[in-house]
Amino acid sequence: MSDKKPANFIEEIIEADLENGLNPDHLRFRFPPEPNGFLHIGHASAICLNFGLGEKYNKPVNLRFDDTNPAKEESKFVEAIQKDIEWLGYKWDNLCYASDYFQQLYDWAIQLIKEGKAYVDSQSSEQIAEQKGTPTQPGTNSPYRNRSIDDNLKLFESMKNGEFGESEHVLRAKIDMASSNMLMRDPIMYRVVNKPHHRTGNDWKIYPMYDWTHGESDYLEQITHSFCTLEFLPHRELYNWFLDQIVDKDKIRPKQREFARRNVSHTVTSKRKLQKLVDDGIVSGWDDPRMTTISGMRRRGYPAQAIRNFADSIGIAKRDNLVDMNHLEYFVRDYLNKEADRVMAVLDPVKLVITNYPEGKEEILQAENSQEDASRGYREVPFSKVLYIEREDYREEANKKFFRLKNGKEVRLKNAYIIKGEGCVKDENGVITEIHATYDPESKSGSGTEASMRRVKGTLHWVSAAHAVPVEVRLYDRLFNVAQPDADKDVDFMQFVNKESLKTITAFGEPALKDLEVGKTVQFQRMGYFSVDRDSTSENRIFNRTVTLRDTWAKIDQ
RNA sequence: UGGCCUAUGGUGUAAUGGUAACACUGCGGUUUUUGGUACCGUCAUUCUAGGUUCGAGUCCUAGUAGGCCAACCA
Numbered sequence: 001m002s003d004k005k006p007a008n009f010i011e012e013i014i015e016a017d018l019e020n021g022l023n024p025d026h027l028r029f030r031f032p033p034e035p036n037g038f039l040h041i042g043h044a045s046a047i048c049l050n051f052g053l054g055e056k057y058n059k060p061v062n063l064r065f066d067d068t069n070p071a072k073e074e075s076k077f078v079e080a081i082q083k084d085i086e087w088l089g090y091k092w093d094n095l096c097y098a099s100d101y102f103q104q105l106y107d108w109a110i111q112l113i114k115e116g117k118a119y120v121d122s123q124s125s126e127q128i129a130e131q132k133g134t135p136t137q138p139g140t141n142s143p144y145r146n147r148s149i150d151d152n153l154k155l156f157e158s159m160k161n162g163e164f165g166e167s168e169h170v171l172r173a174k175i176d177m178a179s180s181n182m183l184m185r186d187p188i189m190y191r192v193v194n195k196p197h198h199r200t201g202n203d204w205k206i207y208p209m210y211d212w213t214h215g216e217s218d219y220l221e222q223i224t225h226s227f228c229t230l231e232f233l234p235h236r237e238l239y240n241w242f243l244d245q246i247v248d249k250d251k252i253r254p255k256q257r258e259f260a261r262r263n264v265s266h267t268v269t270s271k272r273k274l275q276k277l278v279d280d281g282i283v284s285g286w287d288d289p290r291m292t293t294i295s296g297m298r299r300r301g302y303p304a305q306a307i308r309n310f311a312d313s314i315g316i317a318k319r320d321n322l323v324d325m326n327h328l329e330y331f332v333r334d335y336l337n338k339e340a341d342r343v344m345a346v347l348d349p350v351k352l353v354i355t356n357y358p359e360g361k362e363e364i365l366q367a368e369n370s371q372e373d374a375s376r377g378y379r380e381v382p383f384s385k386v387l388y389i390e391r392e393d394y395r396e397e398a399n400k401k402f403f404r405l406k407n408g409k410e411v412r413l414k415n416a417y418i419i420k421g422e423g424c425v426k427d428e429n430g431v432i433t434e435i436h437a438t439y440d441p442e443s444k445s446g447s448g449t450e451a452s453m454r455r456v457k458g459t460l461h462w463v464s465a466a467h468a469v470p471v472e473v474r475l476y477d478r479l480f481n482v483a484q485p486d487a488d489k490d491v492d493f494m495q496f497v498n499k500e501s502l503k504t505i506t507a508f509g510e511p512a513l514k515d516l517e518v519g520k521t522v523q524f525q526r527m528g529y530f531s532v533d534r535d536s537t538s539e540n541r542i543f544n545r546t547v548t549l550r551d552t553w554a555k556i557d558q
Numbered sequence: 559u560g561g562c563c564u565a566u567g568g569u570g571u572a573a574u575g576g577u578a579a580c581a582c583u584g585c586g587g588u589u590u591u592u593g594g595u596a597c598c599g600u601c602a603u604u605c606u607a608g609g610u611u612c613g614a615g616u617c618c619u620a621g622u623a624g625g626c627c628a629a630c631c632a
Binding site: 007008012032033034036066068069071072125128129132133134135136137138139166167170179180181182183185188190191192193207209210211213214230231232233234235258260262265313314315316317318319320321322323324326327330331333337338342368371372401403404412413414415416418445446452455456457458459460461523525526527528549550551552553554555556557 | 559560561562563564565568569570571572574581582583590591592593594595596624625626627628629630631632
């Protein structure tokens with residue numbers, strides 16, 4: 001039993017089982033992905049649930065690949081999925097594959113046939129579908145339902161031996177064609193698939209269906225609690241029926257329970273839709289930083305811990321939900337605020353000339369790496385007469401709500417001096433090409449002088465023009481401009497793609513940017529968090545905007 | 559025109575028959591060498607109608623709304 005109060009109904013189920021005599025030493029969970037695609041934010045929630053349970057109770061969690069359909073599955077997904085789970089920071093106990101159980105499943109199927117509980121149906125899939133009925137109408141029995149056990153055995157073996165083509169025969173459980181649960185209407189247990197399997201090669205010509213495989217796999221691994229999403233709720237009856245046929249009373253009987261899938265706004269997670277975004281070139285691939293795949297979020301610079309904190313915070317329940325993307329972003333900022341070093345980079349540069357600063361003079365200033373954590377120390381930043389600042393940080397005139405640089409008013413250059421706006425130079429189109437300011441030599445940051453302590457409302461980031469490092473910056477925004485792009489089945493989700501979800505610019509950064517390694521995330525002060533992309537070369541650093549800072553000025557300015 | 563699941567602020571979750579709580583967002587404010595962070599304040603008669611009870615968000619009934627179920631997918 002856990003020392004903590006149950007956080008949700010899933011934990012309550014576990015606690016109740018423990019109180020009713022389940023030996024806590026037997027607790028075991030599993031995460032069972034199908035290796036037919038990349039993991040996304042929805043999977044991340046399920047991973048955090050199952051592996052989180054393992055951590056909470058200090059009990060093992062298996063990673064099991066549900067690889068029963070060689071037509072869709074590939075080993076590259078097996079590898080990608082493992083990488084994603086490891087990146088999230090979880091460790092599985094046993095690495096399992098449903099395909100490891102093919103022989104056992106086959107043997108049990110033979111047993112069911114011998115007990116008269118399964119039969120070979122030789123109709124087309126259309127005929128079988130027709131007899132299945134509808135949710136409001138009962139089904140009818142297959143003409144092959146009462147085939148002799150011997151015939152069933154022989155046919156099933158022939159299926160296994162590859163003597164039939166796909167769809168000629170299937171093995172069905174004999175349950176109840178009139179059940180109100182469609183899944184109990186003689187569900188298919190095996191079908192012929194003429195494709196090599198990524199692990200078993202050509203050993204098998206028949207492959208077990210999900211329902212026949214999943215519960216039995218849980219049983220073989222002695223999983224106590226098998227948690228899945230709500231759409232599997234009707235499968236529970238069948239899960240239990242299959243277990244009833246083979247379970248040994250002295251062993252753990254796994255229990256399936258269901259929770260509501262957790263959805264995040266402004267994104268899609270269906271494999272088909274993600275593929276479409278890739279195929280249409282809307283994104284650069286499955287790990288494009290705009291994708292809410294785990295690999296995409298990793299590349300974007302989202303910390304694994306932020307995703308875990310997010311999953312933890314949204315909880316788990318049974319009602320439909322749509323969690324706002326800004327909730328996820330909150331945890332990204334929350335984590336990065338504490339963990340990311342600060343640097344200065346100017347995204348939309350305009351020249352600032354300090355007119356009273358000596359020509360040719362250079363100073364090396366000390367800049368703190370983090371206001372949140374002094375122990376992270378200081379770095380050196382060069383200062384000189386000509387700098388770059390953000391174009392939006394200067395106005396010739398502005399009201400007093402604008403506390404950035406304007407003519408005749410003072411502002412502080414972060415880690416440097418207090419300056420006063422003196423004017424600007426414009427080109428023939430009226431575009432500002434150069435801003436002029438004077439500095440107060442007594443006001444150097446950290447000097448301890450009275451002038452340096454002067455209270456000035458605005459603080460700007462800057463980069464020395466002569467020392468500026470040009471870097472490519474990819475400004476990412478939400479991929480969709482509506483909360484639920486796929487809410488309406490009759491409306492194409494593609495029309496909600498945000499055309500401005502990526503803007504690529506060249507920014508000027510302080511020299512320290514050159515040394516950041518791929519995957520490192522820093523805060524560009526006042527601008528947001530940026531992560532070094534793997535497309536970077538030694539000459540050209542490329543930064544992905546992970547997330548902006550909260551920006552109350554942007555709202556005021558509107 | 560069947561069966562099953564669900565319904566608590568803008569969003570997500572909690573309250574296990576006894577004063578509707580927490581987080582995010584929004585709004586207002588304090589602090590600040592990031593208009594960031596931190597901190598403070600503020601935003602709900604729990605889908606509707608009946609019933610049980612001293613007492614109902616919680617239990618019961620009916621309604622309403624949303625979701626799931628008719629792949630040889632998982």
